[in-house]
Amino acid sequence: xxxxxxxxxxxxxxxxxxxxxxxxxxxxxxxxxxxxxxxxxxxxxxxxxxxxxxxxxxxxxxxxxxxxxxxxxxxxxxxxxxxxxxxxxxxxxxxxxxxxxxxxxxxxxxxxxxxxxxxxxxxxxxxxxxxxxxxxxxxxxxxxxxxxxxxxxxxxxx
Numbered sequence: 001x002x003x004x005x006x007x008x009x010x011x012x013x014x015x016x017x018x019x020x021x022x023x024x025x026x027x028x029x030x031x032x033x034x035x036x037x038x039x040x041x042x043x044x045x046x047x048x049x050x051x052x053x054x055x056x057x058x059x060x061x062x063x064x065x066x067x068x069x070x071x072x073x074x075x076x077x078x079x080x081x082x083x084x085x086x087x088x089x090x091x092x093x094x095x096x097x098x099x100x101x102x103x104x105x106x107x108x109x110x111x112x113x114x115x116x117x118x119x120x121x122x123x124x125x126x127x128x129x130x131x132x133x134x135x136x137x138x139x140x141x142x143x144x145x146x147x148x149x150x151x152x153x154x155x156x157x158x
Contacts, residue, residue, distance in 0.1 A: 004033045005152040007145070012158060013042030013069065014078035015087050015102065021158045022105035028154070029112035036152075037109070038145040040119035044126065045069045046102070047118060047133045061127025068126065072102040110136050117145065 006028040010021045021037065029035045039047055050071035057065065069075050080086040094101065100108070109116065117138045123129070130139065149155045 003151070003153045005036070005148070006033045006154040007036045007038065007149045007152045007156070009145070009155075009157045010037055010039045010043035010046065011041055012078070013045035013075055015072075015075040015090065016077045016079075017158050018043070018046045018072065018075060019102050019105065022102065022109055024156065024158075025114050026105060026108050026112055029109070029114050033154075034115075035109075035112075036115040036117060036145070036148045038117045038119060038140075038148075040122045041126070042068075044118060044122055044128055044133070045075065046072055046106070047116070047137060048128070049132055049134060050074070053129075053132045055129045055131050057127055057129075064127045065132075072106060075102070106134070115148075119145075 006025070008021055008025055010018070012018065012021075021043075025035050025037050045068050048068070048070045050073060052070075075087065076084060077086045077090055091101070093099075115138060116136065117140050118128075118130075118133055120139050120141050123139075130137075
């Protein structure tokens, strides 16, 4: 039986890297591969709901929540962000050239049944609760990701 699995560790919360992750993931799924995207540390910001969700948090968890971007529309880019201006320029250019937005790529990933897994250890460290993340996710630790990676032909870290 041919191996048709791909995994991606999405570590970065930068807009450009998030877009690249979803383009690769959806491209792999469109080719008929089973895809798992494992979101850890700053990559979890991609999956945060844009609206505030009232949940019980410690003082430190509240501080993280205020400092971290909430959802795909709030992410900056990795180079030349210039206080958010770079991300706005990138989104404007993408819109003018009819390039799919990150939000649309996330929806496409869900439609293609890409398994999106939020790292529970990173969620604990950053004080992120399940209620604050988008629907349709799975929750697991690194052992679960490594089991998927052991079976995959392609493993990427972005």
